[in-house]
Every structure is written in C-alpha cells, then in structure tokens.
Amino acid sequence: MEKIILGSTSKHKIEAVRRACMEVDFLAEVFGIVTESGQNAQPVGYDETYAGASARATQAKERDQGTVAIGIESGIFPRDGKWFDIAIVVVLVPGCPEPIVVESEPFEFPEDCVSEARKRGVETTTVGDVLAERFGCDPTDPHAFLSEGRVKRSDLLAKVIADGLRKIRMN
DSSP: OEEEEESOOOHHHHHHHHHHHHHTTOOEEEEEOOOOOOSOSSOBHHHHHHHHHHHHHHHHHHHOTTSEEEEEEEEEEEETTEEEEEEEEEEEOTTOSSOEEEEOOOEEEOHHHHHHHHHHOTTTOOHHHHHHHHHOOOTTOHHHHHTTTSOOHHHHHHHHHHHHHHHHHHO
C-alpha cells in the first residue's frame, strides 16, 4: 500500500484525495499535514496558484521523501471577461524528477464577489469569504452553494486528483 502525504488538513481536500484513490484503484493511506502556500489567501492567476500548490507539495515531500506528496491550491483566473475558480494539483512521486501538474475544470464565480474580494485585498480575503458573508454558505465550498448542491468542491478536486494519479502509472 502506498502512502500519500497531502500538504493540507482541509476536509474537502483529504476527502477528494481519498475518493480519487478509490476511483483509480490506487491503494494508499492518505495523511494531511499543515503547510503554508506562501501566497495570498486568494491566489490570482496561474503563477500564484501553481506556486502555492508546489510549495504545499514540497513541504509534504520533506516530511517523507519516499511517499507520494500532493499539493493543491485553488485560485481565481480571468477568462473572457469572467472569473473562474481553478485548482492546480502538484504531485511529487519518488524517483520521478518532474512534478505531475494537473488543473481542475474552471468553475465560474460571480464577478461582483470577485470584485469585492479584490477590493478588500486578496492577501486576506477569498471569494468564498465574500460569498459566505452574503449568503451564509461554507466559505471553503462556495461551489456547492453556487451550483445549488449539484457540485461540491471535493467533486471537482477528486476528478483532477484522479487525473494526476493516473499519470503516476504512466511514469
């Protein structure tokens, strides 16, 4: 059985890694540890989001060099005049010199909530924080609220993590 160390203790992220493992028949024990992304509370764009995921994966890898290490960071991305939440997942595999990097499907966020988070300062305020204040939803899973329960954050993450785990088998 493999061991996966996730650079996060988020219940959504841990659940997503476990579900992804089951989906691709990857037998693994999953452990979450506290890590720092080194980024704003709400990363904006690819560079910040990738840097956060990479930092989390690297810190997880430092805990045990012989394990698969995963870092996940969600950021907001402008595309075609709209704003989307996209998670970047970095997977570090023992003996593999290059990280596996995968991105989640874009999930549209309301422009007014993105504007408010940016106005307050993305250093400390996320779009999820703004949505939670306005509508009483879970700030760590605004996807469930915005999709009226059809899509949870862990659903989006499990799908992309499964893509990353499939790539391990290809290496």
